[in-house]
Amino acid sequence: MPDVNCTVNxxxxxxxxxxxxxxxxxxxSDEAGGFSPNTQLSQLSATPAKTKDGTCCQTYQSQQ
Ligand code: SF4
Known part of the structure; x- marks a missing residue:
C-alpha cells in the first residue's frame, strides 16, 4: 500500500x-464524513477521533 498520511493520532x-x-x-466520502481534507500535509495538526464515527476512515481502531 502507498504511504497513507493521517492525523488521527x-x-x-x-x-x-x-x-x-x-x-x-x-x-x-466527505459527504459521509462532513469535512473537506486539508491538502497541506506539512501543516496538518493532530486530529484525534475518539471513536470510529469521529473519522472518515472506517479502519480506525481505538488504542485502548
Ligand atoms: S487506520 Fe485510518 S484512522 Fe487509523 S491511522 Fe490509518 S488512516 Fe488513520
Whole structure:
C-alpha cells in the first residue's frame, strides 16, 4: 500500500510522522464524513477521533 498520511493520532495504526501502518483502509466520502481534507500535509495538526464515527476512515481502531 502507498504511504497513507493521517492525523488521527489516537488510532492504533497511527505512528509518528503521521503515517498509517494498517495493511488496508476503508475511507468514505466527505459527504459521509462532513469535512473537506486539508491538502497541506506539512501543516496538518493532530486530529484525534475518539471513536470510529469521529473519522472518515472506517479502519480506525481505538488504542485502548
Ligand atoms: S484512522 Fe485510518 S488512516 Fe488513520 S491511522 Fe487509523 S487506520 Fe490509518
Amino acid at each position: 489516537d488510532c492504533k495504526y497511527w505512528t509518528n510522522k503521521n503515517l498509517c501502518t494498517a495493511q488496508q483502509i476503508v475511507v468514505q
